Amino acid sequence: MDKNAEFYKYYMELIGIARKHIDNRNFEISLQAIASAANVAYKYNQFYTDLNLENLLIQISENVVKFSFSNTQNNVRGRKKVLFYDGFGLDRRGISIVMNKAICENGYKLIYVSPLSSKGKQPTLSNVLERYDVTWKYYENRNSYLKSISQLQDIFENEAPDFAYMYTTPYDVSGVVVFNSLRNRCFRCQIDLTDHAFWLGINAFDICNGGRQLSACIQHLYRGIPLDKMTRLDANLFVDDVQYQGLPFDDTSRFLFSGGSLYKTLGDEEHVYYRIIDYILLRHADIKYLYAGYGDDSQVKKLENKYPGRVFLIGERPDFFQIMKRCTIYINTYPMFGGLMMRYAALAGKIPITLKHNSDSDGILINQEKRQIEYDSFENLVTDIDKLLSDANYLKEREKLLEGAVVSEDCYIRNIKIMIEQHKTEFTYGVIEDVDVNKLKREFLERFSYEDIANAIVTKRNKSLWKCFPKLFFYRILISLIKRVRSKNDTV
Incomplete structure (x- = not known):
């Protein structure tokens, strides 16, 4: 399959x-296609x-969304309202908490x-915010995109926030349509959570x-965002008990x-992470x-077979930080590193061993170059790991270099206020220098x-597209059925 041709065809x-x-x-149907x-x-x-795509969304915004609240209304009210639009609705993942x-x-x-769909499924977030002045609002996200837009519009109209954060998926057309229309009505901040990949919402x-x-390189040089x-x-970092x-x-x-x-450990022909x-x-x-x-x-299964009783794969765990504190060394994923896990490792005082992949992982930790966590080659990395695992004193000295490597809570709270006010x-x-992203691509x-x-393409929400792509819908349904049958057989 010519992957480029196949992509552009669809x-x-x-x-x-x-x-x-x-x-x-x-x-x-336009929103489903976008x-x-x-x-x-x-x-x-x-x-x-x-x-x-962005211009098509602007057209839809202009035709579908009409707001009446204004900045003037906000300015005379006194205490500021901040709206946080969370298109994920997850509990412990990401930085929402x-x-x-x-x-x-x-x-x-x-x-x-x-x-x-997230209502009642965010116990940690609810517990953290229960002592504050919070209004919880929900919108339907499983059926019509237009219905989502209408419900979001009502929320903004009724609440009239001064400042709004957009924290969402790369393909959230409903959120983008509404935020497009909020220009000059409230100040809008996009959280660039997926800075290494395509996303909607440039306007x-x-x-x-x-x-x-x-983030800066791709934002400015590849997305065209002004400085x-x-x-x-x-x-x-959020750490609870x-x-x-x-x-x-x-x-x-x-x-x-x-x-x-696990996809972050795949994509390179040599499977370097597993090596x-x-x-x-x-x-x-x-x-x-x-x-x-x-x-x-x-x-992972290949390693399990090669090293029986020494290789373990578990699902995501709410107590992963407790695991982190007990490990000897944290090995960062490759070719795609995990920035959040990298920070958690540093907070736990565990070295996040990282094989450099161009400049992808630069600047994740404060003064990162002083932390001695990155390696330019497989050989240098494994040679140092040998020493770290063989010399306890050397390991402790290296762990000391991680002190102060992540943003403190006080610093973060202070800067959120500066962001909202200034x-x-x-x-x-x-x-801002150009980063070679060709390897990543x-x-x-x-x-x-x-x-x-x-x-x-084939989702319940995009069901109107089946007439345009009948073979694709049939393929997706067939694959789903095959997976279900295999899953049932595995449990028998």
């Missing part, structure tokens, strides 16, 4: 469908924005908005906040730990290996498949 057809139905004022195109572009990830807590700690009235913010040099619309602020659930082996064992979606683990397990017989996450586990932070990017292309196209 992508351009989706754009054509979207244009056609905007002209016919059938905005629901959402599908954006999702496919996110998985393909050979470019970072598309003005064709620390951001919303910081907003509340600064004395703002918080309106937290998330999908109806939906007044400032775009990232956390590392790669005066870019802010920088890393989140502090969730009960430790134990390990699938003796707690006194020395072990390597990694976590995150690292294999090297360590082969040379250090007392070391075990634990991975917490979901996804394609084919390479639309900037205490942190800057400095000189090649690895995304290596993983990209026909199934990615099918998964992006």
